[in-house]
Amino acid sequence: MAVDSPTLRDRFKLGLQAPICLTWELTYACNLACIHCLSSSGRRDPNELSTDEAKALIDEMAALKIFYVNIGGGEPMVRSDFFELLDHAVARGVGVKFSTNGTRLDQEKAERLAKTDYVDVQISLDGADAATNDAIRGVGSYDAAIAAMEHLAAANFGQFKISVVMTRQNIPQLDEFQALADRFGAQLRLTRLRPSGRGADTWDALHPTAEQQRTLYNWLVGRPNVLTGDSFFHLSALGESLDGLNLCGAGRVVCLIDPVGDVYACPFVIHDDFLAGNVRDEGAFTTVWRDSDLFRSLREPSSAGACASCGSYDACQGGCMAAKFFTGIPLDGPDPECVYGHGETAMASVPVALRPGSTVDHSARVPVRLGLSASRS
Amino acid sequence: MIDLPDVATATFDPTQAFQLHPQVALRDEEFGALAYHYGNRRLVFLKSRKLVDLVRVLEAHPSALAAIEATVEAREFDRYEQALAGLVKSEVICGR
Numbered sequence: 001m002a003v004d005s006p007t008l009r010d011r012f013k014l015g016l017q018a019p020i021c022l023t024w025e026l027t028y029a030c031n032l033a034c035i036h037c038l039s040s041s042g043r044r045d046p047n048e049l050s051t052d053e054a055k056a057l058i059d060e061m062a063a064l065k066i067f068y069v070n071i072g073g074g075e076p077m078v079r080s081d082f083f084e085l086l087d088h089a090v091a092r093g094v095g096v097k098f099s100t101n102g103t104r105l106d107q108e109k110a111e112r113l114a115k116t117d118y119v120d121v122q123i124s125l126d127g128a129d130a131a132t133n134d135a136i137r138g139v140g141s142y143d144a145a146i147a148a149m150e151h152l153a154a155a156n157f158g159q160f161k162i163s164v165v166m167t168r169q170n171i172p173q174l175d176e177f178q179a180l181a182d183r184f185g186a187q188l189r190l191t192r193l194r195p196s197g198r199g200a201d202t203w204d205a206l207h208p209t210a211e212q213q214r215t216l217y218n219w220l221v222g223r224p225n226v227l228t229g230d231s232f233f234h235l236s237a238l239g240e241s242l243d244g245l246n247l248c249g250a251g252r253v254v255c256l257i258d259p260v261g262d263v264y265a266c267p268f269v270i271h272d273d274f275l276a277g278n279v280r281d282e283g284a285f286t287t288v289w290r291d292s293d294l295f296r297s298l299r300e301p302s303s304a305g306a307c308a309s310c311g312s313y314d315a316c317q318g319g320c321m322a323a324k325f326f327t328g329i330p331l332d333g334p335d336p337e338c339v340y341g342h343g344e345t346a347m348a349s350v351p352v353a354l355r356p357g358s359t360v361d362h363s364a365r366v367p368v369r370l371g372l373s374a375s376r377s
Numbered sequence: 378m379i380d381l382p383d384v385a386t387a388t389f390d391p392t393q394a395f396q397l398h399p400q401v402a403l404r405d406e407e408f409g410a411l412a413y414h415y416g417n418r419r420l421v422f423l424k425s426r427k428l429v430d431l432v433r434v435l436e437a438h439p440s441a442l443a444a445i446e447a448t449v450e451a452r453e454f455d456r457y458e459q460a461l462a463g464l465v466k467s468e469v470i471c472g473r
Contacts, residue, residue, distance in 0.1 A: 065403075
């Protein structure tokens with residue numbers, strides 16, 4: 001159900017005692033090299049939080065009553081202590097929703113996950129067929145994801161999620177994604193492509209057209225059971241609001257902890273300009289969340305800026321901060337994918353070369369090989 | 378991801394005894410509280426401090442009505458009865 005109370009949404013803008021939606025990227029290491037990776041993952045950072053530091057952070061989450069944490073990466077399952085941390089979190093009442101490319105999710109791991117209460121699994125898949133998916137996620141990644149789903153199904157895991165980043169190439173496959181989810185009794189989760197990380201280099205070629213955005217919106221309106229992570233609120237300007245808070249939660253209800261403990265305003269702004277502090281600092285995560293200058297400023301009332309005269313501002317709230325930032329649009333300007341086309345006009349005034357680049361990059365220096373025997377050509 | 382309690386249903390009988398659902402945890406916030414249900418994994422917002430107080434004292438009273446009378450002013454009885462009915466439906470509270 002959409003949050004229909006403006007007072008509650010206004011309250012959220014002022015921030016909360018702890019985030020509602022906390023994402024924690026466990027590692028920058030990844031055995032894939034997806035061309036839109038929002039965290040430019042690939043190589044493990046030698047300064048990654050240790051097992052003990054990670055456990056202390058989980059304890060802090062429990063004390064803050066953060067009821068669940070969204071774990072990603074990189075590929076979180078490549079951490080050798082992945083299950084140790086998972087069990088530690090679940091035992092303390094911090095549920096885990098984790099995203100994986102599925103390559104490490106064999107039958108044994110699936111059985112183990114099925115025995116763990118309070119864990120949600122999201123298998124990432126960006127095409128309903130191998131050709132579409134593998135063009136983005138790498139050769140063999142489609143088969144690996146499907147194999148992981150089969151392992152979960154065989155282990156009677158229950159309802160897992162299939163998580164799709166919507167692109168120009170896969171929006172025509174919406175019904176096929178739903179059919180795939182239905183085949184596994186899975187829930188479909190669709191999220192927005194951001195020009196973040198390596199996505200900055202590929203966004204122009206991958207992001208949906210205006211017509212496709214309309215198609216997506218109309219498709220979503222009739223399907224409240226499809227999850228979206230509240231990521232398409234910029235489309236609410238097209239009509240009735242989609243499910244969710246319908247606001248930019250960065251630093252207000254949302255934040256990201258990266259593998260080295262750096263705390264960013266949201267998962268899509270791994271950039272020095274949005275770095276609030278580090279969990280290794282005195283006062284740890286709690287102090288960063290409650291007292292950092294950056295988060296305090298994000299909770300200040302913001303002006304509608306260039307969107308003030310638009311009748312849809314209340315619906316779309318000016319859209320996504322990260323999408324604006326990485327396309328060179330001022331933060332009080334329109335979303336680059338504004339449904340009225342104001343974003344395209346704003347982008348046109350900023351040469352691509354002047355867009356802020358990534359300041360954090362762990363991309364692999366050599367081409368990544370999946371090493372899977374069953375790859376499709 | 379985030380849900381609010383639905384509208385009141387007829388199944389709520391305020392003369393019965395209620396409690397915070399054993400699988401629900403509350404986190405206090407200035408506007409009220411977040412209620413998280415570890416079973417159905419839904420997050421519900423309690424949108425006033427008084428509603429949070431009411432939910433917390435439910436188990437100390439023989440009925441929801443008695444808890445309401447002890448917590449809020451008479452002119453607000455109906456509103457809070459409706460709020461509790463919504464919380465029954467979203468399984469934040471349950472009979473005991």
